[in-house]
Amino acid sequence: xxxxxxxxxxxxxxxxxxxxxxxxxxxxxxxxxxxxxxxxxxxxxxxxxxxxxxxxxxxxxxxxxxxxxxxxxxxxxxxxxxxxxxxxxxxxxxxxxxxxxxxxxxxxxxxxxxxxxxxxxxxxxxxxxxxxxxxxxxxxxxxxxxxxxxxxxxxxxxxxxxxxxxxxxxxxxxxxxxxxxxxxxxxxxxxxxxxxxxxxxxxxxxxxxxxxxxxxxxxxxxxxxxxxxxxxxxxxxxxxxxxxxxxxxxxxxxxxxxxxxxxxxxxxxxxxxxxxxxxxxxxxxxxxxxxxxxxxxxxxxxxxxxxxxxxxxxxxxxxxxxxxxxxxxxxxxxxx
Amino acid sequence: xxxxxxxxxxxxxxxxxxxxxxxxxxxxxxxxxxxxxxxxxxxxxxxxxxxxxxxxxxxxxxxxxxxxxxxxxxxxxxxxxxxxxxxxxxxxxxxxxxxxxxxxxxxxxxxxxxxxxxxxxxxxxxxxxxxxxxxxxxxxxxxxxxxxxxxxxxxxxxxxxxxxxxxxxxxxxxxxxxxxxxxxxxxxxxxxxxxxxxxxxxxxxxxxxxxxxxxxxxxxxxxxxxxxxxxxxxxxxxxxxxxxxxxxxxxxxxxxxxxxxxxxxxxxxxxxxxxxxxxxxxxxxxxxxxxxxxxxxxxxxxxxxxxxxxxxxxxxxxxxxxxxxxxxxxxxxxxxxxxxxxxxxxxxxxxxxxxxxxxxxxxxxxxxxxxxxxxxxxxxxxxxxxxxxxxxxxxxxxxxxxxxxxxxxxxxxxxxxxxxxxxxxxxxxxxxxxxxxxxxxxxxxxxxxxxxxxxxx
Numbered sequence: 046x047x048x049x050x051x052x053x054x055x056x057x058x059x060x061x062x063x064x065x066x067x068x069x070x071x072x073x074x075x076x077x078x079x080x081x082x083x084x085x086x087x088x089x090x091x092x093x094x095x096x097x098x099x100x101x102x103x104x105x106x107x108x109x110x111x112x113x114x115x116x117x118x119x120x121x122x123x124x125x126x127x128x129x130x131x132x133x134x135x136x137x138x139x140x141x142x143x144x145x146x147x148x149x150x151x152x153x154x155x156x157x158x159x160x161x162x163x164x165x166x167x168x169x170x171x172x173x174x175x176x177x178x179x180x181x182x183x184x185x186x187x188x189x190x191x192x193x194x195x196x197x198x199x200x201x202x203x204x205x206x207x208x209x210x211x212x213x214x215x216x217x218x219x220x221x222x223x224x225x226x227x228x229x230x231x232x233x234x235x236x237x238x239x240x241x242x243x244x245x246x247x248x249x250x251x252x253x254x255x256x257x258x259x260x261x262x263x264x265x266x267x268x269x270x271x272x273x274x275x276x277x278x279x280x281x282x283x284x285x286x287x288x289x290x291x292x293x294x295x296x297x298x299x300x301x302x303x304x305x306x307x308x309x310x311x312x313x314x315x316x317x318x319x320x321x322x323x324x325x326x327x328x329x330x331x332x333x334x335x336x337x338x339x340x341x342x343x344x345x346x347x348x349x350x351x352x353x354x355x356x357x358x359x360x361x362x363x364x365x366x367x368x369x370x371x372x373x374x375x376x377x378x379x380x381x
Numbered sequence: 382x383x384x385x386x387x388x389x390x391x392x393x394x395x396x397x398x399x400x401x402x403x404x405x406x407x408x409x410x411x412x413x414x415x416x417x418x419x420x421x422x423x424x425x426x427x428x429x430x431x432x433x434x435x436x437x438x439x440x441x442x443x444x445x446x447x448x449x450x451x452x453x454x455x456x457x458x459x460x461x462x463x464x465x466x467x468x469x470x471x472x473x474x475x476x477x478x479x480x481x482x483x484x485x486x487x488x489x490x491x492x493x494x495x496x497x498x499x500x501x502x503x504x505x506x507x508x509x510x511x512x513x514x515x516x517x518x519x520x521x522x523x524x525x526x527x528x529x530x531x532x533x534x535x536x537x538x539x540x541x542x543x544x545x546x547x548x549x550x551x552x553x554x555x556x557x558x559x560x561x562x563x564x565x566x567x568x569x570x571x572x573x574x575x576x577x578x579x580x581x582x583x584x585x586x587x588x589x590x591x592x593x594x595x596x597x598x599x600x601x602x603x604x605x606x607x608x609x610x611x612x613x614x615x616x617x618x619x620x621x622x623x624x625x626x627x628x629x630x631x632x633x634x635x636x637x638x639x640x641x642x643x644x645x646x647x648x649x650x651x652x653x654x655x656x657x658x659x660x661x662x663x664x665x666x667x668x669x670x671x672x673x674x675x676x677x678x679x680x681x682x683x684x685x686x687x688x689x690x691x692x693x694x695x696x697x698x699x700x701x702x703x704x705x706x707x708x709x710x711x712x713x714x715x716x717x718x719x720x721x722x723x724x725x726x727x728x729x730x731x732x733x734x735x736x737x738x739x740x741x742x743x744x745x746x747x748x749x750x751x752x753x754x755x756x757x758x759x760x761x762x763x764x765x766x767x768x769x770x771x772x773x774x775x776x777x778x779x780x781x782x783x784x785x786x787x788x789x790x791x792x793x794x795x796x797x798x799x800x801x802x803x804x805x806x807x808x809x810x811x812x813x814x815x816x817x818x819x820x821x822x823x824x825x826x827x828x829x830x831x832x833x834x835x836x837x838x
Contacts (some may be wrong), residue, residue, distance in 0.1 A: 102495030105450060109483070109491045115457055116483045119468055120476025127465025127784065134462050134786050139795040141455045142801055148451035149805060152444050156812045342548050345473040348479045356484040363492045370496055370503055378499050380443075381436050 052347065057340035059350060060121035061329065063116055063357075069318045071110035073215065073311055080216020082173025083209060084148055084235055085166060092228045093166060097151065099223040099375035106364060108144070118329075121346055122339040125329040132191045133183050135169065140179040146172030155378070157285040181208030188254050188332040194283065200221075200253060207246025214239025221295060223375045229303075233295045236306060240277065240292065243310075244285045247317050251278065254324050258332065261324045274323070281316045284309055309336035385788030386779055391463040394795045398455050400758055401802045407757050410524055410569065411518030411576040412442050415603070421598075428597035434603075437596065437820050438580075441813055443498050450491070455798075462489060463791070464772075466782030471547045471773055474540055474555055482526035490519030512753050521569070528568055532561035534773045535764070537551055547776065550628045552731065556821030559629055563622040564764075570615040571760065573720060575753025577611060580604030582750020583817055585743040588735075592821035605730060608723035616716060620675070626764075627676055630774060631685035632698065633767030636705035637674050640686050647672040647684035655702040660688065699768040704762065712759035715752050722749050737796045 078100045088096060100107075119126045130137055146168050154165035185201025186193065217235035217336045224232055255262040265274060295302065327335040340346065384516055423431035457479070468475065475547040496504060496512040500578055504512070539554030540547045549555060581604030587597045627634045635641075639650045639662055649671030653662040690699035722745060727807040729738055 068707045102499050103492055103680070105447075106488065106491040108454070109488050112454055112457055112487060113483050115461075116480055119457065119460060120480045121725075122474065123468040123472035123476065124716060126461040130458060130461030131465060131784050131786060134790055137458055137462055138797065144454055145451040145805070148447050149808070152447040152837060153808055153812055156440060156444060156816055157808065158811075165398075200470050269435055320679055342473045342477055342546075345477050345549055348552060349477045352477075352481055352484055356488075360484070360492070363489070367492045367495050370500055379502065380498060381438055381501055 048182060052343040053340070054337065056346040056350065057336040058342050060117060060340070060346060061326070061336045063353060064117040064121065064319075065322050067110050067114035068115060068296050069315065071107070071114055072318065073314050074110060075104070075109035076212045076314070077216040077219040078107050079121075079147070079173045079177045080212040080214070081220070082117050083177060083213045084216055084220075085173075087231070087235065092160075092231070094164060094377050095224060095228055096220065097154070097169075098378045099220060101151065102338060102371045102380045106367060108148070120204055120258070121341055122329050123333075123341055124189070125334050125339040128330045129187070129191065129332065132193070132347065134185060136179040136182045136186070140176050142181070143172045143175030143177075147176060148172070155306040173212075177209040177212045179207040181205035184208060184250075187331060188250065191258055191333075203249060204246070207242060207249065210239055210242030211246055211314075214243045215307070215310045216309045222304045222307050225300075225374050229296050233292055237289070237292050240285065240288055243313065247281060247313075250317075251320065254321075258324075260332070264324060277316055277323075279315060284313050284316070288313070385792055386790050387786055387788045388783045390791040390795055391783050392779065394417075394791060394798060395456075395463065396457055397795070397799060397802065398452065398459060399692070400657070401806075402449065402456060403757060404453035405452065405759060406446045406520065406524065406585075407572050407753065408445040408579065409449055409574045410517075410520045411572040412438065412445065413513070413520050413579070413580075414476055415607075416442060416575055417510070417513050417517055418603070420513060420786045424506075424510075424773050428595070428599075428600050432795070433596040434600050435592070435638065437816070437832075439498065440816055441579075443494075444809060444812060446490075446494060448805065450618075452802075462785065464782045466777065470545065470777045470782070471534075471540075472539075474533060474537075474547050474549055477549075478526050478530040478533070478556070482523055486519045486523035486526065490516050490523065511781060524568060524572075525565060527566045529556045529558075529561055533558045535564075535768055536560040537773055537776055542776075543746060547773075558754070560622075560625055563625045566618050567615070567622050567760070570611055571753065571757045573611045574608060574615060575757060576607035577604050578719060578752050579750050581608060581723070581755070582748070582752075583813070584747045585746035585822045586750070587817055588738070589740070589743050590746070590818070590821050594821075597821075601735060602730060605723055605726040608719060609727040611715065612720045613721055616720070619713075619716070624676065626767075627685070632677065632687065632690040633700060633705065633764070635685045635687045635690070636700050636767055637709040638676075638684060639702060639706045640672065640684050643683060643686035643687050643689050645673060645681040645683050646670050647676075649675065650706075652801060653706065655699075655706050656705045657702055675804045693764050698770065700767045708759045708762035708763045710768065712756050715756040715759065718749065719752055719756070722746060722829060738742055 050058055081096050081100050084096070084321040085093060106359050118129070121267075150165045150169035150172055154162050154169060157165060182205040185204030186197060188204070189197035189200055214236060217232045217239050220232035221236060255265055264270065288306060289310070291302065291306060295306065297303075325331060327337065329336045406592065416439055419435040419438070421478040422428070423435065464674050475604050493512045493515045496509065497516050500512060501509050533555055537547075538558050539547050539551035542548075580600050584597050584601035584604060588601065623637075638647065639653050639655050640647055641660055641662070646669070648667035648669045650662065650665055650667050652664065652666040654664050655662050670680040672684055674680055676682065677686055687699050687702060691697055722742075726738070726742060726746065729742060768774055770780065772782050
């Protein structure tokens with residue numbers, strides 16, 4: 046157990062990394078699921094079925110990354126779990142109700158009597174919105190150091206709006222890959238609108254976090270960090286511009302580049318996430334509890350790590366398998 | 382007691398969430414295997430009715446699975462929002478068990494359920510059957526880890542306390558703790574019975590609607606035979622589980638029996654109103670010596686009494702008596718009803734066949750479609766309320782684990798959850814009935830039966 050040095054140092058680091066990875070995968074994957082729900086009001090009835098068809102076989106596995114992320118927080122940093130979720134009690138409850146509505150609306154809209162379908166479409170949108178917005182609020186409160194004041198609440202409402210827009214954006218670029226014809230053309234329009242919001246949101250968060258915390262300011266604006274970190278903001282700006290120009294040319298003949306916007310959006314999410322992770326490390330509860338202080342006992346972490354290292358590659362392998370089985374343009378979902 | 386006491390409200394909230402949640406895994410765990418059975422029967426006989434049964438019940442599976450997933454996620458968050466003391470004290474034990482559930486089961490079923498539900502025309506037949514088997518396996522493995530953790534909370538071992546925090550010393554002892562094998566078997570059988578009576582009850586309803594299709598014949602017989610074969614095993618298993626509880630949690634057994642004084646020749650109470658203030662029962666109706674005989678296999682065997690579990694200063698260390706006493710009786714009573722219905726149905730089926738089943742039997746089977754839910758909930762209330770005042774027996778009290786969230790906030794979320802759950806329950810039952818009605822409209826006596834869709838090659 047000691048072959049890599051002090052387990053009280055590297056185990057918390059390994060788990061912080063795993064947890065970060067789970068959150069990132071969740072935000073990308075369930076991001077487009079939730080975004081599909083957010084775009085529902087702008088789609089026709091037939092388009093709605095097609096949009097649900099594009100995520101139907103995946104959404105459950107995508108949501109499981111959230112369970113893994115909160116599970117890792119729970120098992121690896123039990124004190125932080127209590128501190129964070131206790132403070133975020135209300136947004137967490139709203140998110141859970143949102144997740145419940147979104148998840149069951151999938152099923153009910155296809156199986157309930159026809160007149161109810163409209164109602165479940167509304168529930169699907171409402172659930173997706175509550176989830177996305179409350180996750181953004183949580184992100185905002187987290188950035189603000191989990192302090193609840195009028196100013197932090199206002200900021201977190203702003204991040205709530207921005208994350209909602211960002212999810213709609215990644216859903217739109219997902220649909221550019223998954224859809225054809227009118228729906229694809231519509232998706233390009235949605236993506237152009239969403240890109241503005243997502244870019245503004247990233248800029249707002251990047252500007253606000255160093256203002257709130259002197260520690261974060263120092264981490265970014267000291268020499269030589271300011272140069273070494275420059276690729277993060279510069280890369281983001283370049284990606285936003287590149288995506289904007291690309292979206293102007295889509296849909297292209299023979300459906301070329303249809304997956305390129307999605308790839309770019311994932312890149313944008315990765316850069317944004319990387320910046321946040323760098324800002325907050327080594328804290329798991331901002332300014333209060335580091336990953337080392339909050340970590341569970343090494344013997345417990347070690348046994349989870351073994352399991353995770355064996356199982357995660359398998360999970361990734363069969364997730365890829367599931368995406369491969371349902372590759373190509375989306376169709377309406379059928380059981381037979 | 383303050384109406385906005387966060388402890389009471391958090392307990393009600395967790396109880397509501399977990400009660401709502403367990404209804405759906407109870408269906409999916411066994412229904413996954415039943416679907417595998419349908420596919421194998423189809424492969425063996427080529428009888429299209431088995432495949433039609435599959436296509437109907439896989440929709441019920443999909444609905445139940447979604448309900449289980451979303452309500453399960455709620456609970457993983459509530460540990461943190463409402464019960465931080467739980468993870469702070471026993472997180473080193475509970476954490477790895479929960480993590481293994483997510484890693485080995487949750488992802489597995491979530492990834493393959495897509496192929497199982499929507500992949501029939503996209504993958505070869507064997508791969509679709511394989512996905513169904515993997516999903517069924519996933520739900521069962523999930524149950525294994527959750528029951529391991531829950532059982533550890535009843536019969537903890539394989540750990541040591543350091544500075545008030547539990548540290549694991551022996552993982553095999555933690556996972557295979559004394560009550561775990563009994564609880565797991567009891568729960569898996571409960572799932573099998575829930576699905577058996579759901580199959581039987583819903584098929585009976587479709588017969589009453591005039592559906593004479595072969596599909597419904599097959600599912601009705603499957604349900605009746607499954608129920609009739611599992612219920613005796615479950616009664617035996619329940620007895621073993623009770624004896625195990627007697628050994629490790631005597632206070633729970635004392636509450637189940639409504640027995641106040643430790644002593645021999647304890648009667649079995651058929652009816653009583655336990656009065657905790659007076660510490661006695663009112664309106665007892667009892668069979669002499671039977672509790673002693675059941676629990677010790679001797680008429681003069683000693684059965685523990687509740688008065689042994691009161692501290693010197695008067696602090697009550699046993700669970701609330703009336704709730705445990707009556708939950709237990711509801712569970713046993715429902716089980717006996719299941720025994721009667723399933724055996725009567727199987728005997729009649731042997732003599733007269735499906736077409737000869739008398740209408741009263743069909744009418745009785747319809748409400749019994751939900752008997753598995755009633756028995757499962759009553760059983761969980763017996764064992765979980767029976768563990769109080771402990772959250773982890775002898776290690777952590779429920780009171781010590783609750784978080785300091787304001788009572789008003791908990792009350793608000795509790796009301797919201799209850800409203801959502803009530804609406805979803807109505808929608809779920811409505812959707813299942815709608816699916817059944819739609820399927821029966823196509824499967825009536827004169828309805829044409831189209832060719833079966835083919836799997837991809």
